[in-house]
Amino acid sequence: MPGLVSGGWPTSLALGVLGALLGGRLDPALLGVGLGTFFEPQTWLLAVIGAGVLVLVYRAVKGRRPTTRR
Template sequence: MSFLGFLLLGLIAGAIAKAILPGKQGGGWFVTLLLGVVGALLGGWIGGALFGVNLQEFFSLATWALAIGGSIIVLLIYGAIVGRRKTA
């Protein structure tokens, strides 16, 4: 997958993850892009390590599921860190 395809996947996966998670997550589209790309990397790494999934296809269901799952994990971690910082 090309770099631009990976960025697009990360942006969309981050937006879907934000829509799935309840409550408000801070950050605009740039933070969504960054967290989505990090989440896609995390999901790809987990998928490759645990299930042997190859993430070369943009339109593969496994690619999207792992990217969205990784983005949800990253958004939960981000929310926990930012949430602690706001209350402290």
């Protein structure tokens, strides 16, 4: 999963933020874990998992086209 995203850093930033929000909303509803405070490990873990899921969905929809560095 690591590597360049076809939209550059703005797309990476948007996917990370939206994925963190997605993880924070969906996981407590599905698993009943619940969010803690900002510094609790489960809060960070939910954010990272949500962002990873969103990146996988983005790549599945967008396709894996080779990207080039400028």
